[in-house]
Amino acid sequence: MSDTCIYIARSSAIAARALAGEMMVMNSADSTFFTLNEVATVIFQAADGHTPLREIVRDQVCEQFDIDPEQAQADAEEFVAELSGHGILLVSSQPLAPETP
Amino acid sequence: MIAAPQKVACVEIGGIPIALSTDDERFLDLVSQRYDGFLSSSHPQFELEFDLTSTGPVSDDDVRVRREGDAWLIKRGDFQARWDPRTGRGSVRQNANPYSLDSVLRILHSLILAQRGGFLLHAASAICDGRAYLFSGVSGAGKTTMTRLAPPDITLLTDEISYLRPNAESYSAFGTPFAGELAKAGENCSAPVSALFFLEQGPENRIDELPSSEAVRRLMRNILFFAEDRALVEKLFTTACNFVSRVPIRRLTFYPDARVWDEVRSFARNFAGNLQEMPEHV
Numbered sequence: 001m002s003d004t005c006i007y008i009a010r011s012s013a014i015a016a017r018a019l020a021g022e023m024m025v026m027n028s029a030d031s032t033f034f035t036l037n038e039v040a041t042v043i044f045q046a047a048d049g050h051t052p053l054r055e056i057v058r059d060q061v062c063e064q065f066d067i068d069p070e071q072a073q074a075d076a077e078e079f080v081a082e083l084s085g086h087g088i089l090l091v092s093s094q095p096l097a098p099e100t101p
Numbered sequence: 102m103i104a105a106p107q108k109v110a111c112v113e114i115g116g117i118p119i120a121l122s123t124d125d126e127r128f129l130d131l132v133s134q135r136y137d138g139f140l141s142s143s144h145p146q147f148e149l150e151f152d153l154t155s156t157g158p159v160s161d162d163d164v165r166v167r168r169e170g171d172a173w174l175i176k177r178g179d180f181q182a183r184w185d186p187r188t189g190r191g192s193v194r195q196n197a198n199p200y201s202l203d204s205v206l207r208i209l210h211s212l213i214l215a216q217r218g219g220f221l222l223h224a225a226s227a228i229c230d231g232r233a234y235l236f237s238g239v240s241g242a243g244k245t246t247m248t249r250l251a252p253p254d255i256t257l258l259t260d261e262i263s264y265l266r267p268n269a270e271s272y273s274a275f276g277t278p279f280a281g282e283l284a285k286a287g288e289n290c291s292a293p294v295s296a297l298f299f300l301e302q303g304p305e306n307r308i309d310e311l312p313s314s315e316a317v318r319r320l321m322r323n324i325l326f327f328a329e330d331r332a333l334v335e336k337l338f339t340t341a342c343n344f345v346s347r348v349p350i351r352r353l354t355f356y357p358d359a360r361v362w363d364e365v366r367s368f369a370r371n372f373a374g375n376l377q378e379m380p381e382h383v
Contacts, residue, residue, distance in 0.1 A: 015335040017342040024342065026321070028334040035314035039239060074252035 008056075008080055008089050009096040014046030016044070027087050034088065039065055039072075040079050047089055049096035053080060107150070113141030114206070115264040115275040115376070116291070117213060120145035121202075127283050135199045137290050139278050147189040149209070153197045166328040173328070175208050177201075186207060186216070203279060207262065211325050215333045218340050219266035221325040224297070225281075226263040226274045228256040228288075232295035233274035234365055235263050236353070237323045242300040243357065245282040249337060250359050257374050259287040262325065268293065269333075271347045295369060297344075298353035306364045309352045316350040317341050 010016070016025045023041040025034045036044055039061055046056040057076045062069050082091040089097055107122040110132045118141045123129055128151065133140060143286035145272050162178035172191075175182040180201045184191030191209070195201040211221050225244035236247045248260040258264075258274055261281030272294045276287035299311065299319050311319070320341045324333070349372055355361040 013331060015338040017339065019317065019342050019346055022312070022314045024317055024339045026312050026335075028338070031334060032320065033318050035318075093318045 004020065004093055006077070007049060007051070007092050007095050008043075008047040008049055008084075009092075010044065011087055011090055012087055025083075025088055029087060032086055034083070034086070039067070039075070043076055043079060044083075044089070049090075053077070053091040085099050111141045111143065111145050112136045112138070112139050112206070113143055113289075114139055114277055115214070115219070115266060117147070117210065118143040118145045119206070119209065119312065120148040121151060123151040123153065125151075125197065128153055131197070132198060132202065132207065134361060135202070136286075138286055140165065147209070147213070147309075148191070148204070150190075150192045151183070152192065152194045154194060155196070161303065164208065164327050166205065166212070167331075168267055168328075168330060171172075174210060175327075177204065180205055182209075184212070186212070204208050207279060207325060212266070212328060212333075214264075214266065215326065215337055217266065218343070219264075219272075219334075220337065220340060220344075221268050221321075222263040222265060222297075223261070223323040223325060224263040225260045225289075226258040227251055227260065228274075228290070228292045229254075229362075229365060230369055232369060233258065233292040233293060234295055234369070235265075235274060235297040235299050237263075237297060237319070238300035243302050244300065246357050247300065247355075247361065248283055250357065250361060252362055254294075255362070256288050256290060257283075257285070258290070260285070263302070265294065265344070267343070272344060295372065296349045296351060298351050298365075301352060301354045302357060303354035305354070305356055306361050307354050308364060308368055309354070311352050312351055313345050316345045320345060320350070 013029045014025055014027055023036040042060050046060055057073050061072050084091045107124055108129045109120050109122045111118050111120045121132055164177040166175050171187050172183050172185040180195030182193040182205050193205050214220050224235045225248050226233055226235045236244050245260045248257055258276040260283040261276050262279040264277045266274040273291045274294050275291040276289045278286040280286055
């Protein structure tokens with residue numbers, strides 16, 4: 001688990017839609033498509049660019065789900081790295097300004 | 102030299118009349134024969150002017166559809182088209198063969214529909230008891246087989262490219278002249294969509310639910326869309342989600358004999374039996 005403060009923001013190149021309790025996200029640049037589970041959806045929706053990931057995990061994920069905080073943080077970092085690799089999330093060690101399409 | 106006068110055929114697919122103009126009498130005959138049943142006297146919403154090149158083979162090159170200013174540029178080895186959605190007018194330079202013309206029309210309709218919340222789907226479709234059923238899948242999944250197995254009272258809309266537009270409550274499917282292996286144009290009529298089935302062949306007939314995310318994923322994979330345009334792709338994604346939220350989507354595993362239509366009728370009785378409507382001819 002990283003001690004660095006990570007900020008995450010949703011890319012402007014995506015379209016997202018909740019349907020039947022599932023969050024679907026598509027990268028409109030290459031049409032790749034992802035379905036997020038409940039925990040991932042919470043993180044994705046909270047990705048405003050100025051709330052640190054650690055705070056999102058502590059205040060939202062651990063509040064809403066019965067999950068070990070250390071494990072939650074590790075899972076969140078893994079999830080963020082994966083979505084970042086697909087251009088869905090932007091990651092920075094500094095707060096991020098929202099992207100305009 | 103005086104240019105030959107332009108002759109015009111208006112082809113109306115999905116309730117959208119498009120005027121095709123050419124100075125070549127033989128090409129006009131070809132258009133009239135190929136789209137017989139879809140010729141219209143309606144006032145055209147859009148116009149395409151054809152400039153014919155010497156006849157050559159249909160190209161296997163990938164098509165490219167991109168914006169240039171306000172206009173769309175559509176290019177493949179055997180044709181090049183430019184269409185301005187603001188004026189509704191465009192020009193096409195192509196071989197005088199029907200396959201290139203089919204491709205141009207499909208792409209144009211896919212662009213028009215994307216703006217209007219509709220789409221073209223790689224699917225067979227047919228009207229059964231006043232409701233439209235769609236059968237989608239990869240090549241070889243059984244789209245043409247489903248249409249061949251259809252009983253005589255089924256109205257074929259297409260065995261290859263389904264035409265879908267939103268209506269007040271859900272979506273309507275329209276017949277298209279775009280034929281697949283069946284080599285037969287669909288009927289020029291429409292009906293509200295009752296269900297979309299993703300086809301798989303198997304040892305028995307059965308219908309299974311699909312999770313919404315899987316339905317959206319499969320739907321997106323089978324929508325015909327060629328434009329390199331992020332905003333339209335996002336709009337198409339929204340359309341796909343709307344479609345999935347309004348239309349039952351199932352996996353239909355079927356053994357290729359006529360009994361599969363009993364399964365479809367049974368599904369129709371359970372889900373749409375109280376929404377009987379007759380096909381509405383356009």
